[in-house]
Amino acid sequence: MMSVEANKDLVRRFFETIEEENYDALKDFCHEDYVFYPQVDTPFPGVEGLIQSEKKNFDAFPGFKMPIVEMVAEGDLVAATFIFEGKHTGIPFAGVPATGKEARFSLMIRLRISEGKIIEQRSFVDVHDIIRQIKA
Secondary structure: OOOOOHHHHHHHHHHHHOOOOOOOHHHHOOEEEEEEEEEEOEEEEEEHHHHHHHHHHHHHOOOOEEEEEEEEEOOOOOEEEEEEEOOOOOOOOOOEOOOOOOOEEEEEEEEEEEEOEEEEEEEEEOHHHHHHHHHO
């Protein structure tokens, strides 16, 4: 079992890689049994599932920033809170064509680590808040 600090460092580097939009490198962080849950009962298996689910969101906000503002960990679990900031200038988001409007919202992500890699990721975000901001 990795230390709590090593788990937090793994998660920090994972999200820096996402922010850099270096999707090919994400497989280096993810366990072979990795599953991403963008919603409670909606699993996307494998790192390809993460990329498939999230790339369209990130492509809607090119050059987005997603700094971690708080991180807590215990055992094999790490939870991080982020402030996402981006301008909706890319592809449509949730059916809304690009508006050029800024969006700023918080999200929380909980990850489970196994064998030094991320095996499970669950996201908690208010999509309706994002839509409200880009449609306003």
